[in-house]
Amino acid sequence: MQARRGELVDVLAGDGLVSEAGGELLGLVTWVVAAAANGEPGDGAAIAEIRALAVAGPMRGRGVGRALLLAAEDVLRRAGVPEGWLVTTNDNLVALELYQKAGWRLSELRAGAIDQLRRSIKPGIPAVGQHGIPLRDELELTKEL
Ligand SMILES: CC(C)(COP(=O)(O)OP(=O)(O)OC[C@H]1O[C@@H](n2cnc3c(N)ncnc32)[C@H](O)[C@@H]1OP(=O)(O)O)[C@@H](O)C(=O)NCCC(=O)NCCS
Numbered sequence: 001m002q003a004r005r006g007e008l009v010d011v012l013a014g015d016g017l018v019s020e021a022g023g024e025l026l027g028l029v030t031w032v033v034a035a036a037a038n039g040e041p042g043d044g045a046a047i048a049e050i051r052a053l054a055v056a057g058p059m060r061g062r063g064v065g066r067a068l069l070l071a072a073e074d075v076l077r078r079a080g081v082p083e084g085w086l087v088t089t090n091d092n093l094v095a096l097e098l099y100q101k102a103g104w105r106l107s108e109l110r111a112g113a114i115d116q117l118r119r120s121i122k123p124g125i126p127a128v129g130q131h132g133i134p135l136r137d138e139l140e141l142t143k144e145l
Pocket of ligand 1: 066094101
């Protein structure tokens, strides 16, 4: 379960892809497609949330994460989903680099959103995140697929 936008969501719900080699799981990407908030009723406009992108520790830095992300985008594009969004956190410099190099644009900063989640629905979120950076804010990114 992952907390974002003030609620807990199941990152393994919806659809996804896995990367594997020799029967070993290297990583996965998951997404959920929903009706676009700015769509007209009945127009079928959809938007996909990338919920999880994760690569097994020893396999990181070898292109698996980027390959999974691009593969998910390709599946969504072929399904006619025009846009994606995702949430990451202020400490996740690797993810911010990966997403932006893949064409994702920063679209929203929710300053203090992680502090708020820690105070409310997910007290176990650590105070300090990756690279020793205080874990405080949500960053949202979007991409036209
Ligand atoms: C984020 C994550 C999925 C990246 O997967 P990965 O397979 O290691 O990434 P890739 O090898 O495909 O690298 C893609 C880009 O990410 C960036 N990157 C990857 N590893 C990095 C590192 N150690 N330091 C800085 N940037 C890095 C680089 O920009 C890289 O592009 P480049 O190869 O042209 O330099 C992986 O680190 C992970 O599972 N992290 C924990 C879960 C997580 O934070 N997921 C994202 C949640 S929003």
